[in-house]
Amino acid sequence: MKQPFEKRELKKKSENLSDWYTDVILKSELADYAPVKGCMVIRPYGFSIWEKVQEIFNGLMKTKGVQNAYFPLFIPLSLLEKEKEHVQGFSPELAIVTIGGREKLKDPLVVRPTSETIIYAMYAKWIHSWRDLPMLINQWNNVVRWEKRTYLFLRTTEFLWQEGHTAHETEKEAMEMVLTALDWYRQVYEDYFALPVVYGIKSQSEKFAGAKATYAIEALMPDGKALQAATSHNLGQNFSKPFDIHFQNREGKEDFVWQTSWGISTRSLGGLFMAHGDDNGLILPPKIAPIQVVIMPIFQKDRESVISYCGQLKEVLTNGGIRVHIDNREEPSVGRRFNEWEIKGVPLRFEVGQRETTDRSVTVARRDTGQKVTLTRDQMLIETEKLLVTIQGQLFTKQKEFLTKNTHDVDSYEGFKKIMETSRGYLRALWCEDAVCEAAIKKETKASTRCLLLETKNEQGACIHCGKAATHRWLFAQAY
RNA sequence: CGGGGUGUGGCGCAAUUGGCUAGCGCGCAUCGUUUGGGACGAUGAGGUUGUGAGUUCAAGUCUCACCACCCCGACCA
Numbered sequence: 238m239k240q241p242f243e244k245r246e247l248k249k250k251s252e253n254l255s256d257w258y259t260d261v262i263l264k265s266e267l268a269d270y271a272p273v274k275g276c277m278v279i280r281p282y283g284f285s286i287w288e289k290v291q292e293i294f295n296g297l298m299k300t301k302g303v304q305n306a307y308f309p310l311f312i313p314l315s316l317l318e319k320e321k322e323h324v325q326g327f328s329p330e331l332a333i334v335t336i337g338g339r340e341k342l343k344d345p346l347v348v349r350p351t352s353e354t355i356i357y358a359m360y361a362k363w364i365h366s367w368r369d370l371p372m373l374i375n376q377w378n379n380v381v382r383w384e385k386r387t388y389l390f391l392r393t394t395e396f397l398w399q400e401g402h403t404a405h406e407t408e409k410e411a412m413e414m415v416l417t418a419l420d421w422y423r424q425v426y427e428d429y430f431a432l433p434v435v436y437g438i439k440s441q442s443e444k445f446a447g448a449k450a451t452y453a454i455e456a457l458m459p460d461g462k463a464l465q466a467a468t469s470h471n472l473g474q475n476f477s478k479p480f481d482i483h484f485q486n487r488e489g490k491e492d493f494v495w496q497t498s499w500g501i502s503t504r505s506l507g508g509l510f511m512a513h514g515d516d517n518g519l520i521l522p523p524k525i526a527p528i529q530v531v532i533m534p535i536f537q538k539d540r541e542s543v544i545s546y547c548g549q550l551k552e553v554l555t556n557g558g559i560r561v562h563i564d565n566r567e568e569p570s571v572g573r574r575f576n577e578w579e580i581k582g583v584p585l586r587f588e589v590g591q592r593e594t595t596d597r598s599v600t601v602a603r604r605d606t607g608q609k610v611t612l613t614r615d616q617m618l619i620e621t622e623k624l625l626v627t628i629q630g631q632l633f634t635k636q637k638e639f640l641t642k643n644t645h646d647v648d649s650y651e652g653f654k655k656i657m658e659t660s661r662g663y664l665r666a667l668w669c670e671d672a673v674c675e676a677a678i679k680k681e682t683k684a685s686t687r688c689l690l691l692e693t694k695n696e697q698g699a700c701i702h703c704g705k706a707a708t709h710r711w712l713f714a715q716a717y
Numbered sequence: 718c719g720g721g722g723u724g725u726g727g728c729g730c731a732a733u734u735g736g737c738u739a740g741c742g743c744g745c746a747u748c749g750u751u752u753g754g755g756a757c758g759a760u761g762a763g764g765u766u767g768u769g770a771g772u773u774c775a776a777g778u779c780u781c782a783c784c785a786c787c788c789c790g791a792c793c794a
Contacts, residue, residue, distance in 0.1 A: 244755095245743095245755075246728080255787095255788095256787090259787090270785090270786085274784095274785085326794080329792075329793080330792090330793070382793080383793095384792085384793060385718065385791080385792055385793070386718095386791095386792075386793080392793075439794070442794085443794050444794065445794060446794075448794095451794070453794080465794065468794070535752065535753055536751090536752055537751095537752070537753085567751095567752080568752090569752095569755080569756095570751080570752050570754090570755070570756055571752055571753065571754065571755085571756095572752090572753095572754035572755040572756090573754085573755045573756095574752095574754095574755095575754055575755085576754075576755065588753070590752090590753055591753090592753080600753085716793095716794090
């Protein structure tokens with residue numbers, strides 16, 4: 238379909254992804270820069286999407302009995318230092334409070350970069366018996382990581398997330414939890430965000446500081462860079478030992494609990510916004526869109542009948558479970574209002590003027606394709622439901638095709654470098670699993686290991702970089 | 718944190734070799750006429766030029782520091 242106008246006020250996604258990304262987030266009123274370095278304000282439109290994520294994820298967690306709770310923002314530095322690898326990993330990006338109420342603190346307080354330590358200090362107090370297990374707790378909160386270079390949603394100094402923390406009797410049970418959480422994240426991305434993901438295990442150098450193993454899901458962005466979309470960690474007994482979280486097992490013996498932690502942050506929204514969308518603005522998948530249908534009265538002589546007809550349409554849709562907004566502003570004029578809602582990515586626009594009011598019909602325009610159809614009032618609800626499902630499906634399919642097209646098996650380092658210099662994307666290559674080699678590849682090509690896909694089979698061959706023996710094909714990409 | 722760039726009403730821009738009351742378009746407000754893809758008229762509000770010092774009779778314009786943003790790098794699961 239023709240796009241009759243170019244968005245005058247919006248930079249083009251087709252020309253410069255990062256300019257477009259920043260521009261569209263500000264202009265669609267998802268977020269704004271805050272008067273604090275590296276921080277942003279999530280505005281109501283953006284926050285309503287985050288609330289959707291919370292609703293979805295709370296539903297998923299409930300299936301396994303995970304409960305929400307809240308732990309303090311401050312963590313005594315001494316507590317954080319109990320797990321050596323953990324504090325080392327996080328120390329470069331900590332914000333630390335050294336003064337409180339004008340007095341210098343004896344034990345400085347860390348503004349949490351993640352809450353393992355403070356939560357596990359409590360677990361040690363609460364867990365005594367196998368009957369106390371599993372302990373399945375989640376919190377929705379903010380964390381602070383002092384990043385040098387920030388980017389709206391994708392990397393901000395303070396961000397919102399959920400962090401799930403579980404303790405189990407056995408490693409097997411913990412491992413099941415790790416994979417369950419990972420699959421929940423996959424569902425959020427694939428079923429709601431319409432973003433296909435890959436998932437697997439992180440290399441030693443990329444894993445969470447203090448974890449035994451980290452699993453992650455990764456999404457591919459339009460510029461061929463990969464976004465670490467969510468992570469799930471098998472903590473083993475790495476924390477339960479220093480934090481002394483022990484219990485009497487079913488045989489009456491003392492043991493330390495097996496733990497997991499997992500999180501998805503507001504970064505995920507950045508991926509959502511960046512992946513979909515075009516030169517005209519955002520395109521929100523219907524299942525995550527705060528507004529699925531915007532009804533746009535077009536005023537002529539008989540305003541009252543148009544407005545009242547729009548109200549009737551809204552009622553039918555709302556009763557059908559569809560999220561609707563009526564834009565009955567008189568200003569600005571129609572074209573401008575159309576454009577506003579396009580930038581905001583609302584999946585469907587209902588145009589209702591004198592014609593529709595008289596005919597008892599509605600003209601429906603799709604945000605993703607620009608196509609318009611006319612529906613009668615009687616078929617409206619069912620057809621709208623169908624359209625929303627179709628749009629959701631087509632957005633996913635489009636992303637899936639992009640993912641497939643940009644995933645390459647490579648067997649020569651020359652070929653590897655060439656792809657990284659052009660289209661980027663995912664590269665599946667044999668790697669010796671030596672961290673030195675991994676670092677060299679990153680330095681030379683910007684590609685780092687993203688993960689070892691869970692379904693990857695053994696394969697004998699030579700490392701793409703050093704030629705030493707390799708047994709698995711790892712997934713490489715430039716990371717966001 | 719290093720290299721480069723930018724900074725003038727909300728946005729985009731202008732302002733001669735340092736010189737007079739810092740202009741213009743869009744947007745915004747009020748009223749009226751309008752409304753099927755970015756309406757029109759009238760009236761009006763809004764800046765002391767990112768911040769702070771300095772040089773000068775005189776600074777948007779020159780100097781220094783700082784800040785913010787953008788690009789590149791380092792860093793960052």
